[in-house]
Amino acid sequence: MAYTIGDVEKLLRLKGHVIRYWEKEIPLIQPHRDTYGRREYSDRDLQIFFRLKHLLYERRFTLEGAKEQLYMELAGEHQDLRGRIAALRSELLGLFFQARKSLTLPETNSESIEDQDEAGDDA
Numbered sequence: 001m002a003y004t005i006g007d008v009e010k011l012l013r014l015k016g017h018v019i020r021y022w023e024k025e026i027p028l029i030q031p032h033r034d035t036y037g038r039r040e041y042s043d044r045d046l047q048i049f050f051r052l053k054h055l056l057y058e059r060r061f062t063l064e065g066a067k068e069q070l071y072m073e074l075a076g077e078h079q080d081l082r083g084r085i086a087a088l089r090s091e092l093l094g095l096f097f098q099a100r101k102s103l104t105l106p107e108t109n110s111e112s113i114e115d116q117d118e119a120g121d122d123a
Contacts, residue, residue, distance in 0.1 A: 001090070026067055
C-alpha cells in the first residue's frame with residue numbers, strides 16, 4: 001500500500017516538514033514519486049517513521065543516535081520476528097484506511113454521523 005505525505009502526517013501526528021527532513025537525513029526512507037511528482041511512502045517507510053519517532057520522542061535519542069539504532073536493528077538478530085510484526089502492522093494499517101474510507105459520507109449528504117446517532121437515540 002502507498003501512503004501520501006498527508007496520510008503519514010495524520011498517522012504520526014507530525015508536520016510535513018518534519019517528515020521531509022527525516023526523509024532527507026535517514027537514507028533508509030525512500031519514497032517513490034507518482035506521475036505528478038508526489039511522494040508515495042511504502043509500508044516499510046512508514047514502519048521506519050514509527051520507529052524513528054519512538055526513538056526520538058520517547059527514548060530521547062539524537063537523530064544521529066536514532067539513525068545508528070535503526071541500522072543496528074535492521075541488521076541484527078530476530079529479523080524473522082521483525083518481519084512478521086511488520087507484516088501485521090502493514091495489514092492493520094491497510095484495514096484502518098479501508099475502515100476510514102467506508103465511514104466517509106458522501107459530500108452531498110449534509111447530515112453527519114452524530115446527527116444520525118442522536119436521531120436513533122430519540123426513537
